[in-house]
Structure formats: C-alpha cells, structure tokens
Amino acid sequence: MQFTLKDYQVDAVGEVLANLRDAKDDFHSRGRRVAFSLTATTGAGKTVMAAAVLEALFEGNDDFGFEADQSVTVLWFTDDPALNEQTRFRLFEAAGDRLPYSRFQVIDNSFNQEKLEAGKVYFLNSQKLAKGSLLVKGEPENGVTPFEQMIARPDLRLYTMWDTLRNTIEDEDRTLIVILDEAHRGMKKPSKADASEKQTIVKRLVNGVDGVAPVPIVWGISATVERFNVAMAEAENRTTYAPIIVDPSRVQASGLLKDDIRIDFPRKAGAFDAVLLARATRKMVESTLLWREYAEEQGSTADPVIPLMILQVPNTPSREMLLKAVTTIKDEWPGLPNDAIAHVFGDRATLEFGEIRIPYIRPEQVQDNAGVRVLFAKDAISTGWDCPRAEMLISFRPARDETHITQLLGRMVRSPLARRIPGNDRLNSVECLLPFFDKNTVRSVAEVLLGKKSEGEDGSGDTGGGSGRRVLIAPADMKANAAVPDSVWECLEEIPSQSLPKKAAKPIKRLTALAHALTVDKLQADAGKDAHRDLFAVLDGLMARHRVKVDEAVKAILTVEGETIVAGMRSNGLDATSFTEVADDRVIEEAFRAAGRVFTLDVARKYADHLVGPDDADSGDDGLREAHLRIAALALVDGVKESLEDEAKKLANGWLIRHRVAIKDLDHSRQAVYNDLVSQATEPQRLDILRPRVRTEETADIDGEALPTRLLHLLSDSDGMFPVGSLNAWETKVVDTELARNGVIAWYRNPSRATQDALAVAYVDGKGKWRQMCPDFIFFTQASDGSVKASIVDPHGTHLADAVSKLRGLADFAKAFGSEFHRIEAVAQMKDKQLRVLDLTKESVRSAIKGATDAEALYLSEVATDY
Structure with missing residues (x-):
C-alpha cells in the first residue's frame, strides 16, 4: 500500500476480507451465493480500503x-x-507497486474474451450491458440459432459480455467477485403503476439473466x-x-x-448574488494567502x-x-x-x-489542475467526484434546490x-454562500448537513451527518487574545493529553x-540498526533460555507423522500402521513464513x-x-x-x-506521523497539545441576534471577547x-473533538471499547x-x-x-438545579467512581460537594 490505513480503515478491510473468505467457502462448498455491504461516509477513503482488499x-x-x-x-x-478510468487509476495509485497497472482493465466495446482472467480487476459500467450495446448485441434470444446469433454480433464477435460472465461463473476454478460502486443505485423497486417494469441492469447482473447464473459474490459499497x-435480502x-x-x-x-x-446568506430577501459573489471572491483571495502562509510556516x-x-x-443559466x-x-x-476559470457543463463547449x-474541463481533472481557480458547475458533479482543494461554494441555484447543494457539499x-491542520479552524472548513436562500431554507440545509433529516432517496449527498x-x-x-500572557500559552503546551489506544497494536512494526x-528526520542516525540490535539481543536470550523447547519444536517441524489404514477384504477388519517422513525445505519455509507473522517478516529475515x-x-x-528452522521453532x-x-x-x-522536544519542532505533517506512532499502543499514551491559531465560532443566531460573550478566552475577536x-x-x-475566582487569568473552551489542539482523555x-472525551473547560490560575x-x-x-x-x-x-494540574473536577447539575462537584485529585473520590454504577447517585453521595 502507498498509504498507511487509518484505524477504521484497518477494521473495515479486515471485516471485508473475512467476509470474502467465508463467501468463497460458502459458494464452492455449499453452493450459496453471498452478498454483503460496506457503508462508509463520503470521504472515508473507499478507494484506499478497496485497494487494500484487492x-x-x-x-x-x-x-x-x-x-x-x-x-x-x-x-x-x-x-x-x-x-x-478515474477509479482504475486511483486504485492503482493506492495499491502502489504490488499490483501492476496491467491488472486493472477497463472493459471497452472491443472486449472479446471467453472468460475474465483470474488475478485481474475489470471495470464495467451499466451502459455497456444495455440492450443494443456492442458488448451484448446478439445475445441469445428464443428461437434464434447459434449461427444467427453469431451473424447478429458486431464484427462476428465470439462472445458477448453475458457469455463471458457465464463462462467465468461456471468455471469451478474461478471465483467471481462483483463490487458494486454506489450500490444503492439500480436497486429501486418497480413502481406500482408499472408492475411489468423490467429488472434494472444491475439487478440482471446480480440475479442472473438469459441462462447466465447469478454472480457468486456481491460486495456493495455506498454511503x-x-x-x-x-x-439482496429479497x-x-x-x-x-x-x-x-x-x-x-x-x-x-x-x-x-x-x-x-x-x-x-442574506438576512433579507433580494438580489444579493453579486454582493455575496464579491464576498466569496475576497474570501478566496484571503484563503489563497492563508494556505501560502501555512506552507511557508511548514517549510x-x-x-x-x-x-x-x-x-x-x-x-x-442565462x-x-x-x-x-x-x-x-x-x-x-x-x-x-x-485561463483560471473553467466549467464542467454537460455540453462541453467553450x-x-x-x-x-x-x-x-473534465470533473476528474479539476483536482490536479491547480491553474483552475474558479469552476462553473450545474449539478453533474454532485455525485462521483471529489476535489479536496475545493473549499468555497457559492450557489446561484434557487432556494428550492437545497438537495443539489447538500449533494455537492458532500463531494467537497x-x-x-x-x-487536519492543527489549531486552525479556518483551514479545516468549507464555505458555502447562498444568495437566494432565506433563513428557513438555510436552516433546512443545515439540518441535512448535521444528519437531522434525510437529504433524498439516493443518498449521494451524504456528508457524514452526526x-x-x-x-x-x-x-x-477568533485569534490569539492579546490580553493573555505568554506564560499561559506555555502552560497549555506543557499539559498532557491522551491518545486513543489501538485494539490490535503491533509493537514490533511500530x-x-x-x-x-x-532516521528520515535525522533525529537518530541508524535507528533501524539500533532497533534490530536490541531485538536480536532479546531473541538470542530467548533462544538460549528455551533451548530445550526450541529443539523439540525443530523435531516437530522436521518430522511428519501419519497413519496408514488397511481394510482387510478377507478378515473384514481394519489394520493401522504408523509412518514417519522427514519434512522437505518447503515445509521449513512455510514454518519460517509463519514465524514472520509472529516476529514480522523483516525482523525474521534479518x-x-x-x-x-x-x-x-x-x-x-x-x-x-x-537459521530459518530455528527461528520457526522459536x-x-x-x-x-x-x-x-x-x-x-x-x-x-x-x-x-x-x-519528544525535537519532534515538537518538526512541521505538522511529520508531527502527525509521530502522533500516529504514539497511538499505536494498547494503552493510552501521553500526547502534547499544540497551540491553537484560529478558532471559528458563531457570533449570532440564524435570526441575526448577537450571541453572549466572555472575556479572557485564549482566542478572541479584536475586542477580546469570545462567544459562548x-x-x-x-x-x-x-x-x-x-472567572470570578482569585488568580484566574485565562480560560480555554476545549474543542469537542480530539484534535491536536485539544486535551483528550x-x-x-x-x-x-476505548473512546475519547474532551473535558469542556481549562482554566489558568x-x-x-x-x-x-x-x-x-x-x-x-x-443522564448520559x-x-x-x-x-x-x-x-x-x-x-x-x-x-501537573491545579484542580481536576467534574461538575453536574442536580434535579433541584444545585451544582455538585467531584474532586478527582482525591483518592477517595476516585475509589468511589471505580465502584459506581449510577452517576447521579455518585454526585449526591458524600464524596461530592456543592459547587
């Protein structure tokens, strides 16, 4: 793999592979055809996960x-x-050099093979299976002779696509896996008004048609x-x-x-398209500058x-x-x-x-063509398109088109x-300007984006709501508050946070x-050699300590014992004799590969x-x-x-x-590498908190009413105020x-997400299962x-x-x-509105929490006090 899988991707890939293994066994051993699905929100890395599976x-x-x-x-x-073609390239790019490009083949109209080859990934779209398509023209029909079928096929084609699929499925030495991308499409039930409606093409593929058996294994992927x-259930x-x-x-x-x-959006009705477009353009100029400054800061x-x-x-559009x-x-x-403006309209004309x-410009080319800064679009890129550098959307669509807008936002x-850019909400956001929308329609869009209501049947606008x-x-x-002294910032950067443990951490690979x-960051020369030297010293010691057991394991590997049973025709009895064979080099190498799964193949070989x-x-x-034999035995x-x-x-x-200190001086991309390595442990590990740079907060509600503010927050507006x-x-x-306590000089609204600028527990x-929480507030005294x-x-x-x-x-x-803290306290409001507090720095309180089953009872007990 060219990419390191995220935790959730590792889990998903493992589950998919387990399903595929079981599905193959179900099909070949029991004749069962199998289907299963993978649901992943837009942007979860479907291509990377699929590449890892392949x-x-x-x-x-x-x-x-x-x-x-x-x-x-x-x-x-x-x-x-x-x-x-886009998916083909992205899969190859994700898989890296382990899967050559030749293994990925797009099926075009000239495709003419008896079977699909094993070890390859073919790409086919539904239009090529439509009646009249060159790939299926001349497919079998009742009353038509084989010769007439051949004549009906373009260029005397030997095989239609349906023939190829039939031959592949019927080959007992092949296992056909069909991956349905955007699997929710083509699965709609026939309408009551047309009960005779034919199966969709995708259903014909999955369920079989005209003598072609249903495909053995179907893996559906969609948001x-x-x-x-x-x-599939039906x-x-x-x-x-x-x-x-x-x-x-x-x-x-x-x-x-x-x-x-x-x-x-405009708070009053009117033609504000030019005003908001001008605002959007100014924001784009500012955003370009901010990204350039960040690049310079990071080198x-x-x-x-x-x-x-x-x-x-x-x-x-007019x-x-x-x-x-x-x-x-x-x-x-x-x-x-x-030449910085382009369009993706369907007519493709300049x-x-x-x-x-x-x-x-073709939609899939926009991401890599950095010369395009402004893109005119309709709704053709609402699905099947991703552009990570797209961070500004201004929509001239009418207010009723909220679905189109949420669909497009789901793609960008x-x-x-x-x-994530640590501590900078501005660079971690996408902007949407809606000149023709009123506040009620904006509220409706916001509810879709937050997952509070459905965005439509096809689900293509999924943005990971909730x-x-x-x-x-x-x-x-909000930016750094000038009223907050440097000593507070230094204190923030020294307090601990915690990583989220991995349930299947691999210490040796870590x-x-x-x-x-x-070694790459020149922090420790020859670190790899140092690691191997120390690990080999441990293995040498283990080899010596367990010499007897290792010798026994060597004999077990080298000796294959069996039994021969002879059925006596005259005596009507069974005679059993034992035999012993000496294992060959293939057995030793198989045992050594198994040792590679224990020690990692790299450590085993070295x-x-x-x-x-x-x-x-x-x-x-x-x-x-x-050496291989004794390592396998060990x-x-x-x-x-x-x-x-x-x-x-x-x-x-x-x-x-x-x-630790040297790592903090690296750029953010390299710090992210070490944070991931820190997290690859089965127990929580200490992490440092990075200084936040920009915090984005709402300053008014949807009706335009200003929200309340407070002083002394680490990040504030130009007047030193922070919205609450x-x-x-x-x-x-x-x-x-x-804030009214003596000595309190600043406070921090801890982010609700476990970001690098958050204190996470x-x-x-x-x-x-391991989870992370982010306590609400940090106060500085x-x-x-x-x-x-x-x-x-x-x-x-x-109540939670x-x-x-x-x-x-x-x-x-x-x-x-x-x-390392002045206080660590948990506060809760009781039914009578009284606030109660648990002082977690006290051993007696921690002991009570350890044995508690009800949070409210804990706060009402004597280990808590009035706040």
Whole structure:
C-alpha cells in the first residue's frame, strides 16, 4: 500500500476480507451465493480500503492473516462510464507497486474474451450491458440459432459480455467477485403503476439473466446502502452477511474530512448574488494567502494547497448571469489569470464572452489542475467526484434546490492534505454562500448537513451527518487574545493529553516504523540498526533460555507423522500402521513464513542473517536453512512473542520520550506521523497539545441576534471577547463562577473533538471499547510566585449512558497526571438545579467512581460537594 490505513480503515478491510473468505467457502462448498455491504461516509477513503482488499486478495497480507487467492476475478461495476478510468487509476495509485497497472482493465466495446482472467480487476459500467450495446448485441434470444446469433454480433464477435460472465461463473476454478460502486443505485423497486417494469441492469447482473447464473459474490459499497441491503435480502437463493458499517465519527476524528461548513446568506430577501459573489471572491483571495502562509510556516512552499471556488448555477443559466459572475470575480481578483476559470457543463463547449473564454474541463481533472481557480458547475458533479482543494461554494441555484447543494457539499469535504491542520479552524472548513436562500431554507440545509433529516432517496449527498462536524451560520474567526500572557500559552503546551489506544497494536512494526521516521528526520542516525540490535539481543536470550523447547519444536517441524489404514477384504477388519517422513525445505519455509507473522517478516529475515553471521558466510544455503528452522521453532514457544513485543514497546516508548522536544519542532505533517506512532499502543499514551491559531465560532443566531460573550478566552475577536452561545445555562454558570475566582487569568473552551489542539482523555465505554472525551473547560490560575497552573473543570451530565465510564476515564487521567494540574473536577447539575462537584485529585473520590454504577447517585453521595 502507498498509504498507511487509518484505524477504521484497518477494521473495515479486515471485516471485508473475512467476509470474502467465508463467501468463497460458502459458494464452492455449499453452493450459496453471498452478498454483503460496506457503508462508509463520503470521504472515508473507499478507494484506499478497496485497494487494500484487492492487494490482500491477489498478494496476501500477513497483518490480516490472509493468503493470496489465485482463483479470484474482480468485476468493479458502476453506472457512470466517466468514473471507470478515474477509479482504475486511483486504485492503482493506492495499491502502489504490488499490483501492476496491467491488472486493472477497463472493459471497452472491443472486449472479446471467453472468460475474465483470474488475478485481474475489470471495470464495467451499466451502459455497456444495455440492450443494443456492442458488448451484448446478439445475445441469445428464443428461437434464434447459434449461427444467427453469431451473424447478429458486431464484427462476428465470439462472445458477448453475458457469455463471458457465464463462462467465468461456471468455471469451478474461478471465483467471481462483483463490487458494486454506489450500490444503492439500480436497486429501486418497480413502481406500482408499472408492475411489468423490467429488472434494472444491475439487478440482471446480480440475479442472473438469459441462462447466465447469478454472480457468486456481491460486495456493495455506498454511503447509503439500505436499498441494496433490502434488494439482496429479497433476492432468491442468496445469503446475506451482516453489513459492515464504518462509524462516521471515527472518519471525522481521523482528520480526512473538513470539520466545519460555514454558511453565509442574506438576512433579507433580494438580489444579493453579486454582493455575496464579491464576498466569496475576497474570501478566496484571503484563503489563497492563508494556505501560502501555512506552507511557508511548514517549510513546504514547493507544494502549497491551491484552493478552488465552485460557482453552482441553474441548469439553464442565462448568458447575462454568467457574464455578470465573471465580471464580478475579475473585479475582486485583479491578479486572476485569464485561463483560471473553467466549467464542467454537460455540453462541453467553450463559453465565449468577447475576450473572455471559459473552457470545459473534465470533473476528474479539476483536482490536479491547480491553474483552475474558479469552476462553473450545474449539478453533474454532485455525485462521483471529489476535489479536496475545493473549499468555497457559492450557489446561484434557487432556494428550492437545497438537495443539489447538500449533494455537492458532500463531494467537497475532503481535507486537501488528508489531515487536519492543527489549531486552525479556518483551514479545516468549507464555505458555502447562498444568495437566494432565506433563513428557513438555510436552516433546512443545515439540518441535512448535521444528519437531522434525510437529504433524498439516493443518498449521494451524504456528508457524514452526526459525525461531529459543525455547520456554522454567521461564523467569525477568533485569534490569539492579546490580553493573555505568554506564560499561559506555555502552560497549555506543557499539559498532557491522551491518545486513543489501538485494539490490535503491533509493537514490533511500530518500533521499526518509528526507527524509519527518526532516521528520515535525522533525529537518530541508524535507528533501524539500533532497533534490530536490541531485538536480536532479546531473541538470542530467548533462544538460549528455551533451548530445550526450541529443539523439540525443530523435531516437530522436521518430522511428519501419519497413519496408514488397511481394510482387510478377507478378515473384514481394519489394520493401522504408523509412518514417519522427514519434512522437505518447503515445509521449513512455510514454518519460517509463519514465524514472520509472529516476529514480522523483516525482523525474521534479518535475524536469520544475524544467526548465520559474516563468519559463517561459507555455510551458504545450509546455514540459512538452519537459521530459518530455528527461528520457526522459536516462534512456536509460548511466551516468546510476548517477550519480544514487550521489549519493542519499551524501546519505542523510550525513544519517543527522548525525542519528544525535537519532534515538537518538526512541521505538522511529520508531527502527525509521530502522533500516529504514539497511538499505536494498547494503552493510552501521553500526547502534547499544540497551540491553537484560529478558532471559528458563531457570533449570532440564524435570526441575526448577537450571541453572549466572555472575556479572557485564549482566542478572541479584536475586542477580546469570545462567544459562548453554544453553552447551556449551567455551563455558562460554571464559566462565570471560575472567572470570578482569585488568580484566574485565562480560560480555554476545549474543542469537542480530539484534535491536536485539544486535551483528550481516553476511557473504556460500557462495551469495553476505548473512546475519547474532551473535558469542556481549562482554566489558568497564576500563583503568587508568578507560575501558572491549569485546572480541568468539566460540566458532566449524569443522564448520559456513558456518564460513569467517562468519569472513570477522567479519574484514571487524574491519577496519572494530577500533579501537573491545579484542580481536576467534574461538575453536574442536580434535579433541584444545585451544582455538585467531584474532586478527582482525591483518592477517595476516585475509589468511589471505580465502584459506581449510577452517576447521579455518585454526585449526591458524600464524596461530592456543592459547587
């Protein structure tokens, strides 16, 4: 893989591979045809996950315990021919050099094969299976002789596409897997008005037609797969597996998607299109500058993000509208090159307005053509198109077209750098300006984007609603508060946060990846050699300590014992005799590959070289064979794997502590690499908090009423004020109470997401899964000696199902890091409106929390006090 999979992607790929393994067994052993689905919100990395699955299918993957399958043929099916070549390239790009480009083939009208080849991925769109298409012309019909069928086929084609599919499915040595991209399409039930409506093409493919059997395995992928799931459940003789659902909140937490959608609109009815377009253009100029400044700050000026503005127009825009738009943009953006504006209209003709020419560009080319800064579009790019650098949408569509707008926004939510920009809400957002929308329609759009109502049957506008993204109306950017002293900022950067543990962490791979990163960043020369030296020392010790067990395991590998049973025809009895055979080199190498899954293949191979040693180079293959044999035997000894992994954990954690300060001086992209490595552990790890730069907050409600504000927040407007309209009444009371305390000089509204500028606390939920919570507030107190200490104060509702679990996580955090804080307290409001507080720095309180089953009872008990 060219990309490192995110946690949720690893889980999804593992589940898909397990389903495919079971489905193949179900089909070949039991004759069952199988279907299952993968639901992933737009931007979750469907292509990367699919590439990982394909790579494992064809080449195997030790991490997933998946053996390569030489019998598999994959047919990737879409309803859009324009996407085939794009998807083909993106899959190849994601898979890297393990799968050559020749393995990915788009089926065109000249395709003419008896069967689909094993080990390849074919791309086919529904139009090519439509009646009259060259690929299926001359398909079998009742009463037509084979010779007449042949004559009817274009160019005397030997095989129609249906013939090819039939032959592939009927080959017992092949396993055909059909991947339905955007699987909800083509699954609509016939209308009651036309009960005779024929099956859609995709249903004919899946269910079989005209002598072609149903396909053995169907894997549907979509943001909304309900219709697919229902269709598969109702299909005859098809087994359906439980759907694989990617949690949208995990996708949002990964940083792959933009966090905020900012909406601007006129508060009064009127023709404000030119006014808001001018505003949008100024924002684009500012955004371009902000991205350039960020690139310079990070030392990556060679490849800055070039943001794109999309101007969405009605399906039949007037010439006057288009010319007015171009003129307005050019007036506000004097330096905009003449060739920086393009369109993706369906007619593909160049638009000409005197000296102004607007050429057509293919939608899939927009992302990579940084010269295009403004893109005119209708609704053709609402589906099947992603452009991470698109961060501004201004729509001239009428107010009733809210669905088209939400669909398009759903396609432009990818983060341009595939990661969150730490502490900068402005660069983690997409802007939407709606000149023809009133506040009620804007509210409706916001509800769709937040997942509070459906956006339409096809689901193509999915933006991950309910995943933690904010929709901001009348947003304003808060920046560093000049009234906050440097000592407070320094205190913030020193307090601890926690990583989210990985349930399937691999300590040895983590160590080798860390060694590579340290070497790349020139923080530790020859870190890889250092890691191998220490691991080999542990393995040498284990080899000596378990010599007897290793010798026994060697004999077990080398000796194959069996039994021969002879049926006596005269005696009517069974005679059994034992036999023993000596294993050959293939058995040893198979055992060595199994050891590679225990120690990692890289460590196993290098340790074999270490055992042979330079002094034994003359021993050649015999020496290496013996080394492979003893390593394979060592891997079979109980406790060896755990001992080596413990050493890898200690070594990696020691290096991370040693280089912690140096890592903080790296650019954000490299810091993200180390944060990911820190998180690759089965227990929470300490993380540093990065200083926030820009915080975006709503300053008014949808009716234009200004929201309340407070002083002394780390980030503020130019008057030193921070909006608190998102807080409820008792959260606001907590803020006011804390700000009134002696010595409090600043406060911080901790982000609700576990970003790099947030204090996060890991906890185990009621189902035993690791989660993260972000306490609401951090207050900063200055002591008489001038030192500054932080306090966590978390208004903590007792009615939530995970209230006790979160308290336990906060208690464990206080036990580990309490000495670094002034106070760590959880506050809750009781039914009589009284606020009660738990002081988590006290051992007695933590003990009570550990045994608690009811949060409200805990706050009402004697371990809590009035706030």
